[in-house]
Amino acid sequence: MSLSTLLIVVLAGAILAYMLGRTQSYQIAKPVGGVRNLAALPNYYASLMGLWALLPALLLIALWSIFDGAIIDSLVRATLPDEAKQLSDEDFGLVMSQVNNAAIGIGGGALDEAYQPAIEKLKSLNNTSVQAMPVLAIIVLVIGGLLGFRAVRAENNARYAVERIFNGTLIVCSTIAIFTTFGIVFSVLFESIQFFRKVPIDEFLFGTHWSPQIAIRADQAGASGSFGVIPLIVGTLLISFIALLIAVPVGLMSAVYLSEYASNRVRGIVKPALEILAGVPTVVYGFFAALTVAPAIRNVGDGVRDWGAENGYEFLASLNVSSESALAAGIVMGVMIIPFVSSISDDVINAVPQSLRDGSYGLGATQSETITKVIFPAALPGIVGGILLAASRAIGETMIVVMAAGLAANLTVNPLEAVTTVTVQIVTLLVGDQEFDSAKTLAAFALGLFLFIITLALNVIALRVVKKYQEQYD
Amino acid sequence: MTNSVSISEKRTARLAKRHRAESRFKWFGRLSIGFGLACVLFLFTDIISKGIGAFTQTYINIEVTFDEDKLGINQSSSEKEIKAASFGSFFKKSLREQNPDVTGRRDKRALYALFTSDAPLILRDMVLADPTILGTTQTVSMIADDDFDTYYKHSYGRDLEEGEIIGRLSDFQISMVEKYVEAGVVEKRFNTILFSNADSREPELAGIRGAVMGSILTLFVTLILSFPIAVATAIYLEEFAPKNKITDFIEVNINNLAAVPSVIFGLLGLAVFINFFGMPRSVPLVGGFVLTLMTLPTIIISSRAAIKAVPPSIRDAALGMGASKVQTVVHHVLPLAMPGMLTGTIIGMAQALGETAPLLMIGMVAFIVDAPATVTDAATVLPVQIFLWSDSPERAFVEKTSAAIMVLLAFLIFMNSLAVWLRKRLERRW
Numbered sequence: 001m002s003l004s005t006l007l008i009v010v011l012a013g014a015i016l017a018y019m020l021g022r023t024q025s026y027q028i029a030k031p032v033g034g035v036r037n038l039a040a041l042p043n044y045y046a047s048l049m050g051l052w053a054l055l056p057a058l059l060l061i062a063l064w065s066i067f068d069g070a071i072i073d074s075l076v077r078a079t080l081p082d083e084a085k086q087l088s089d090e091d092f093g094l095v096m097s098q099v100n101n102a103a104i105g106i107g108g109g110a111l112d113e114a115y116q117p118a119i120e121k122l123k124s125l126n127n128t129s130v131q132a133m134p135v136l137a138i139i140v141l142v143i144g145g146l147l148g149f150r151a152v153r154a155e156n157n158a159r160y161a162v163e164r165i166f167n168g169t170l171i172v173c174s175t176i177a178i179f180t181t182f183g184i185v186f187s188v189l190f191e192s193i194q195f196f197r198k199v200p201i202d203e204f205l206f207g208t209h210w211s212p213q214i215a216i217r218a219d220q221a222g223a224s225g226s227f228g229v230i231p232l233i234v235g236t237l238l239i240s241f242i243a244l245l246i247a248v249p250v251g252l253m254s255a256v257y258l259s260e261y262a263s264n265r266v267r268g269i270v271k272p273a274l275e276i277l278a279g280v281p282t283v284v285y286g287f288f289a290a291l292t293v294a295p296a297i298r299n300v301g302d303g304v305r306d307w308g309a310e311n312g313y314e315f316l317a318s319l320n321v322s323s324e325s326a327l328a329a330g331i332v333m334g335v336m337i338i339p340f341v342s343s344i345s346d347d348v349i350n351a352v353p354q355s356l357r358d359g360s361y362g363l364g365a366t367q368s369e370t371i372t373k374v375i376f377p378a379a380l381p382g383i384v385g386g387i388l389l390a391a392s393r394a395i396g397e398t399m400i401v402v403m404a405a406g407l408a409a410n411l412t413v414n415p416l417e418a419v420t421t422v423t424v425q426i427v428t429l430l431v432g433d434q435e436f437d438s439a440k441t442l443a444a445f446a447l448g449l450f451l452f453i454i455t456l457a458l459n460v461i462a463l464r465v466v467k468k469y470q471e472q473y474d
Numbered sequence: 475m476t477n478s479v480s481i482s483e484k485r486t487a488r489l490a491k492r493h494r495a496e497s498r499f500k501w502f503g504r505l506s507i508g509f510g511l512a513c514v515l516f517l518f519t520d521i522i523s524k525g526i527g528a529f530t531q532t533y534i535n536i537e538v539t540f541d542e543d544k545l546g547i548n549q550s551s552s553e554k555e556i557k558a559a560s561f562g563s564f565f566k567k568s569l570r571e572q573n574p575d576v577t578g579r580r581d582k583r584a585l586y587a588l589f590t591s592d593a594p595l596i597l598r599d600m601v602l603a604d605p606t607i608l609g610t611t612q613t614v615s616m617i618a619d620d621d622f623d624t625y626y627k628h629s630y631g632r633d634l635e636e637g638e639i640i641g642r643l644s645d646f647q648i649s650m651v652e653k654y655v656e657a658g659v660v661e662k663r664f665n666t667i668l669f670s671n672a673d674s675r676e677p678e679l680a681g682i683r684g685a686v687m688g689s690i691l692t693l694f695v696t697l698i699l700s701f702p703i704a705v706a707t708a709i710y711l712e713e714f715a716p717k718n719k720i721t722d723f724i725e726v727n728i729n730n731l732a733a734v735p736s737v738i739f740g741l742l743g744l745a746v747f748i749n750f751f752g753m754p755r756s757v758p759l760v761g762g763f764v765l766t767l768m769t770l771p772t773i774i775i776s777s778r779a780a781i782k783a784v785p786p787s788i789r790d791a792a793l794g795m796g797a798s799k800v801q802t803v804v805h806h807v808l809p810l811a812m813p814g815m816l817t818g819t820i821i822g823m824a825q826a827l828g829e830t831a832p833l834l835m836i837g838m839v840a841f842i843v844d845a846p847a848t849v850t851d852a853a854t855v856l857p858v859q860i861f862l863w864s865d866s867p868e869r870a871f872v873e874k875t876s877a878a879i880m881v882l883l884a885f886l887i888f889m890n891s892l893a894v895w896l897r898k899r900l901e902r903r904w
């Protein structure tokens with residue numbers, strides 16, 4: 001029985017239990033003089049019985065699905081021949097996967113006779129597991145239902161129990177956010193620690209050379225891999241800086257114009273139109289950057305160079321625009337975060353009380369003087385916070401740079417050259433086949449940790465800035 | 475006297491200067507908005523102008539005589555025999571017979587290359603569907619190869635400037651295309667292949683059906699997980715949670731998760747779901763898990779806002795009538811907050827639909843020829859398909875990529891308008 005059928009069966013069983021509970025509660029209501037004399041409404045009895053049937057069975061299925069692989073693995077391990085147990089971790093994993101393949105009938109013959117017991121054992125265990133789980137789950141369902149049935153008594157207030165379960169479910173759901181954070185921190189941290197065992201942390205943080213090509217075999221010549229993160233940081237900052245250079249003035253001025261000058265009608269049309277930019281998926285921006293903006297910039301660069309050569313401007317002759325220039329990725333990323341900056345600026349500008357504006361107008365200031373000399377200073381903490389959040393967004397942005405920025409780690413601040421970023425490297429190191437214990441794969445997690453810390457720090461600082469320096473006017 | 479005149483002159487001059495600064499400032503604002511709007515316009519026209527061509531496909535109507543002798547099968551042949559028949563060489567032979575003037579191996583090969591590489595399969599399927607066509611001559615609308623298609627759609631009959639790209643056709647192939655066009659057998663039709671096929675290495679046979687199915691399955695998993703969990707969390711935090719360190723911690727966590735880059739969620743999915751729990755790669759189920767964790771903060775935050783918007787008087791009235799806290803929430807607060815929660819959920823789903831990076835990490839970048847049917851089949855999603863196609867060198871794939879982007883944007887526009895409509899229609903002001 002497949003998992004989805006089993007889930008449907010369990011659900012149907014729970015609904016059946018619910019209906020039984022409902023009927024039974026009407027039954028028990030008769031001798032005591034009607035539903036009004038029960039401690040709880042029939043629906044609560046029914047729900048209680050349904051939940052008694054459903055929850056233990058679901059729990060069993062969940063635990064079984066999570067742990068059966070590990071348990072079967074350890075049981076099979078015991079039946080492996082002695083020679084296999086002495087293998088190194090890597091070779092052992094290889095043997096295990098060969099046993100697995102043999103058990104499901106692919107790539108047979110790679111292992112000798114000594115492994116036959118292990119293969120047989122794995123086959124039978126897999127069989128048992130597949131057959132036993134549905135049977136056990138249904139038994140648990142029935143037992144749970146019976147226990148629930150016993151709780152359908154006139155003097156038992158089923159509502160308390162149901163509400164307790166409801167409350168418990170709410171608490172469990174709300175802890176998922178905590179578990180997610182822990183999951184992120186631990187998974188990234190754990191792999192990073194393994195990485196730093198292979199590559200010293202100071203080499204990672206202060207190295208200026210990044211080329212993660214690791215030799216596949218130990219005796220392979222050449223590639224030894226170097227993991228200096230500095231070029232990646234410089235590349236990331238360069239692209240993010242270009243993005244902010246576009247997004248901050250445009251976003252801020254749009255917000256100012258829309259909230260201070262524009263009529264309601266204009267605002268009603270222009271604001272949603274600008275918000276469209278926020279809804280476009282990043283992969284679309286990436287495509288746009290790689291196929292439209294980057295070639296355009298390159299063409300302009302070539303044009304300028306040719307013009308310079310013709311008119312005798314020597315310094316232009318060496319102008320060389322890469323087809324994966326940081327400028328293209330940065331400009332498109334800037335366009336992407338315009339609505340982000342403008343909506344934050346809009347909020348903080350609107351939060352400045354009208355009395356400040358009125359005071360400034362009363363002293364004879366023009367509108368633009370009011371904005372630059374009164375509103376901006378008052379809204380500054382919010383604007384700075386918004387810019388920091390936008391920076392964090394730009395640093396963590398992935399698809400645009402994956403598609404439009406380069407792969408080679410150049411340590412340069414020339415926006416016309418190709419640079420690579422932290423997120424690009426994470427993606428390129430992890431997409432495709434990978435071994436989990438190679439330094440190359442682990443490096444991606446170290447970069448992930450780095451990225452997580454940077455973006456988190458930026459967010460925390462942004463919130464601090466807003467809280468600490470925001471003036472209270474009311 | 476002279477002194478005061480000069481002061482007033484100075485004042486007038488200064489005032490003019492200030493007014494100029496004012497109008498300059500205003501123009502900065504107008505320019506910024508203009509830049510933003512121009513970006514929107516440029517982005518859309520660029521994508522549409524690139525992608526509109528992919529919605530038509532070139533077909534070549536050729537006469538094919540299904541000769542029983544050449545195929546070695548007849549009307550009483552079994553299905554197996556028909557499948558085993560050599561349609562490949564049969565198709566090539568028919569082409570050679572129709573174009574007797576094409577000689578030489580290279581020219582012949584170039585001729586075959588004008589048709590899709592699936593041509594023999596298409597003929598075979600015709601015979602399988604209706605064996606009585608054996609022995610007759612049929613007009614077959616054959617799918618043109620992507621190079622033919624690109625040339626015919628974009629270069630044919632135009633005065634090309636020197637060096638302009640005309641695709642990868644050789645001069646001989648171009649002369650063949652012209653011959654076919656003059657014979658009136660070439661036609662452009664609405665491209666149904668784009669919507670009925672999954673991915674393929676051949677641009678003319680590649681479609682988005684597999685990716686769309688993958689996206690639907692992934693979003694389905696995301697929706698059934700994230701909506702209940704987010705609503706439960708929002709209810710707990712707004713209605714039940716005591717004010718203590720733990721709930722503060724939960725809130726801080728939710729706000730921080732909203733700002734974590736999406737690629738980090740991919741790392742989480744890879745390390746926890748695939749590596750630790752041993753779930754399979756490339757499947758919508760795991761994709762749905764990862765996107766759930768990613769969209770939860772968005773939905774939680776908007777659900778909390780929706781719950782907050784329900785006035786306390788509603789709760790007081792329900793409690794006053796003897797309802798329990800849970801009853802108050804489930805019977806009164808939740809239905810009133812539902813439109814706001816649904817709006818937030820749709821926006822979260824739109825975000826999940828456009829997300830690419832975390833899905834790359836968990837292996838949803840595989841080349842998959844079949845459309846997935848269940849959440850545990852290997853699949854890819856629409857944005858990842860866009861990413862994969864944008865990497866392909868064929869010019870026809872640029873067109874396909876833009877078309878896929880148009881479909882994705884259409885979905886997103888639909889979802890966002892639905893959210894706006896829901897908000898306008900169902901949200902109540904108190």
